[in-house]
Amino acid sequence: MCGIVGLYLKNKALENQLGELFEPMLIAMTDRGPDSAGFAIYGDEVPEGSIKLTLRHANEDYDWAGLAGKLKHELNVGVEWFNNSKVAIFKIATSDGIAEAFITENAPDVLILSAGQSIEILKEVGLPVNIAKTFNLKGMKGSHIIGHTRMATESAVTMEGSHPFSTGMDLCLVHNGSLSNHNRLRQELQREGIVFETENDSEVAAGYLTWRLKQGDTLNEALTNSLKDLDGFFTFTVGTRDGFAVMRDPIACKPAVMAETDDYVAMASEYQALTTLPGIENAKIWEPEAATIYVWERSSETGVK
Amino acid sequence: MKTINLAESTVRDLNQALHDQAIECTEREWEVLEPKGQHNIACGLDQNISVDIKGPTGYFCAGMNKKAHITIHGNAGQGVAENMMSGSVRVKGNASQAAGATAHGGLLVIEGDAGARCGISMKGVDIVVKGSVGHMSCFMGQAGSLVVCGDAGDALGDSLYETHIYVKGEVKSLGADCIAKEMRDEHIEELSELLNRAGVDEDVTAFKRYGTARQLYNFKVDNTAAY
Structure with a gap:
């Protein structure tokens, strides 16, 4: 298991409260991932x-x-x-x-x-509640944030093996699932010059996206290609400078639920993580479809691409 | 009516109180407040009671239900009414994947859409979905009926045994060994009765029937050469 959460603010007035809105979302996913937790927050641009x-x-x-x-x-x-x-x-x-x-x-x-x-990645081994406290998540400001709570299956419980993984400039990835062809793919990517820190399968997914983007793919193309080249099951959330993207494998066995209001777009592995968001009772709530890329970005706030 | 607020009580306390009704029924009507997507709400009931859950539920709500009538006034997470034996479960909103999985009996009504694998390995339950169902619905369905008033996703009825499937809208694709079948009088009658029980007003003649081609039932003698 593992838990994924993401929050993208459409209403700029809420940017001062990003950490405060997000902290309970991350902590709500403790049951899915008590080993380690981390998040990537976007804002305070240079x-x-x-x-x-x-x-x-x-x-x-x-x-x-x-x-x-x-x-x-x-x-x-x-x-x-x-x-x-x-x-x-x-x-x-x-x-x-x-x-x-x-x-x-x-x-x-x-x-x-x-x-x-824009990106800052903060992650550690430990309970999500402790990690939120360590980094004072509650006080953080920004435009959007994605996070992960980990229950390790494919590699050791270490800070390096925790998510999010950086995949390039202002890009990062969190993953719920497990990849079956990560060993072979890691070797192939290493030959392409991608460097890995761990034996972690999700790091391979991040490395794969880094490689595709270096080859000139757009984020959409890189994710589309990953559907062909990654074997296993996954729900990915990818943080970008302007927003985030969500994609599930073609079988869609790992859960994901999305919520949208005039103020925000949120995603989580389980609805439980969304219940503290303001106006959730009247939000549009749905499950992302299998093998479909959903992107929310400041430039195109229309949803599905 | 007895009300339990899950902001104040645990799911375990709620379920214990509901299970106790199987030994001695002291209250027929129950109301559950502030479920907030928690898992395993109202699982394993075994008494003819009604339970109204006022909000969205997490995984396996109303799982293993026997005799009870459970209404979820919101969306339901994965595996709602999984392995239900009898009674009924109604979801006022949408249901996530594997709704009614492996259920043996009773009636599951989903007023919104159902996600992937609705009725996977169903063994006798009747499921009526007012909206659409996701991919791989009714996978390895063995008995019972699935009625879909909207559309069905990819690979409907893959590796089907004897479940009856009725779909009003489009079927994106049929799974292995699932075929379109003729709607005979007995099917019109069965569908009318299912819609009636579910309280859904639809034109029965607008539905198409799908079922098993029975080609995967037995070992094919032509394949002996493989051994």
Whole structure:
């Protein structure tokens, strides 16, 4: 099992309450995933030409100021940063990949959890309620957020194996299900230059999307191709800079339910996770169809593409 | 009438109170408030009582029902009325996948749409859906009837045994060994009775009947060469 939740705000007035609305959704999915939890939140964008990185170090007292200082001096770029538990958000005034390369080379024990203009990924091992508290989810603001509660089946319970997985700039994936061809597919993707941190099957799905997008696919094309190339069962929610996408495998055995009002679009593995949302009693509620891609984005708020 | 609010009581307490009615029936009418999508509400009942659930339910609501009459005033999650033996279950909203799975008897009415695999492996239940049903509905259905007033998704009646299927709208595709069949007088009669029991007003002549071609029943002697 595993639980997935997503909330995309149509009404900008609610953006200050994103974390507050989302926290009970994540915690409601504890029964489906008590091992680990995580979420990707979008908002607080850096301007074009800058990059925002979510960095993590195993040691909570890691010298983030030292790393920021090195980046400033050696790359001669502006760096703003703050840290939250074991994670730090770095906003760096360069976007050509040199900051990531510098960190990989000079701070190899720092993990880059996400990169983009908007995305921040926060995840840990433990009960969803504890993870929400650790990162002060309740106080977070943003335009949209997707989250995951994990009950591990295919790989160990580790922070690295928890979701969301980054799949490229401002993109991430959460998965409920299990893939049967992930070992072979991982080997093929490694030959294509995709790097994996774990033995996790969902990371392979994320790596697959990263690879397709690098090949020039749009998100829709990448998801359509994944229906052919991924064997197993899955409900995916993919976070994008402007919104999120939901897709279930052709058999659709993993659950998903969606709700839409004038204020928001929400998705969850189970309706229980939606009951705390305002106006849910009168929301339009439905199950996404098998092998159908649903996308909500700021540019096209019409739903199905 | 006895009212239980699930914001104050647990599902286990509710179910225990309902199960106790099988030993001695002290209350015929029950009302359940604030179900909020919780799982296993009103499962395993075994008494001729009525239960009104005022809101959406989670998985397996009214599962294994015997004799009781349960109404869900909202949407139902996966496996509503799964393995029902008798009595009736009515869903005022939509039902998720595997509604009425493996059910042996009784009547399941879904006033909205049902998701995938509605009536999977059904063994005698009668299911009436006012809306549409999803893919693989009636998969391996063995007995009973499925009435769909809307459309049916892919692979309707795949690997069907003897369930009777009536669909008014479009069937996206038929599953293996499921074929369209002639509507004879006895089928018009059966369908009228099912719609009547479900309280659904539809023109029986607008329905088509589907059933098994009985080609998957026995081992085919032509295949002996495979061994």
